[in-house]
Amino acid sequence: MSIDVEFEPQAGLKMKFSATSQKDVVDKMSAYSEIFGISQCQACKSKYGIRWQTRNVTSTPAGKKKPETFTYRELVCKNSECRARLSFGSLQEDPESLFPKRKDADGKYLPNGGWVVFQGKKQGGEEVPASNDAADASF
Numbered sequence: 379m380s381i382d383v384e385f386e387p388q389a390g391l392k393m394k395f396s397a398t399s400q401k402d403v404v405d406k407m408s409a410y411s412e413i414f415g416i417s418q419c420q421a422c423k424s425k426y427g428i429r430w431q432t433r434n435v436t437s438t439p440a441g442k443k444k445p446e447t448f449t450y451r452e453l454v455c456k457n458s459e460c461r462a463r464l465s466f467g468s469l470q471e472d473p474e475s476l477f478p479k480r481k482d483a484d485g486k487y488l489p490n491g492g493w494v495v496f497q498g499k500k501q502g503g504e505e506v507p508a509s510n511d512a513a514d515a516s517f
């Protein structure tokens with residue numbers, strides 16, 4: 379059986395997908411809501427809104443000799459006083475899917491639901507997180 383679903387995880391973002399069962403409908407709506415249902419920065423909770431950002435960073439990971447380019451997909455707070463970011467990762471077993479990074483490298487939940495406020499810049503232009511290191515290259 380094929381079920382055609384029209385779904386609006388938030389106002390102004392409509393999507394269509396096909397599902398094979400009721401469970402498949404719920405699983406897909408759940409996955410899309412987790413990514414596309416986010417509408418507010420959890421660091422400042424302002425009404426300025428958020429936007430998507432994709433950026434490529436080339437660096438040499440620890441223990442490797444060749445530089446690699448990593449693509450970071452993030453939500454960015456539009457409040458100029460905040461500019462917090464929520465980073466997204468992808469699982470090795472499903473590299474086309476995203477999940478919000480709400481935990482640090484030690485598996486502990488980050489404050490503000492993973493929204494990290496960055497302050498200042500290091501040499502080389504890479505920004506420094508104010509409270510924790512969300513700019514790891516694990517995806």
Ligand SMILES: [Zn+2]
Nearest residue numbers: 419422455460
């Ligand atoms: Zn914010």
